[in-house]
Amino acid sequence: MSLYFLIAFENCTKTIPFILQKLDAVDYSEKLTEIFRNNDIKSITLTRMTVPCCGGMEYAIKRAIEASGKDIPLEVAVISPDGSIVEIRK
DSSP states (O other): OEEEEOOOOTTOOOOOEEEEOOSSOOOTHHHHHHHHHTSOOOOEEEEEESSGGGHHHHHHHHHHHHHHTOOOOEEEEEEOTTSOEEEEEO
16 A cells, blocks of 8 residues: 655644555555544545446455544445546445
8 A cells, every 4th residue: 555644733633645556456444544543633535436346445444443432423435437526425
């Protein structure tokens, strides 16, 4: 998993991770569980494409939220390969 965090300033209220899932059989939920468990995350917004390979990240995030024992709201924005918004799920 490639995981990049933007610089978080002292008074910043949001940190934005950028995750690129490779096309392999790696389970990213364990690493995400630790991130969720050890940080005060207010909500998660996942932007994913309609292509099947992006469904794995949504599944991993849902598993990680559950495994963290926290009630973190998840919003999923699904976009098409041409960039148009297909749906937003809460």
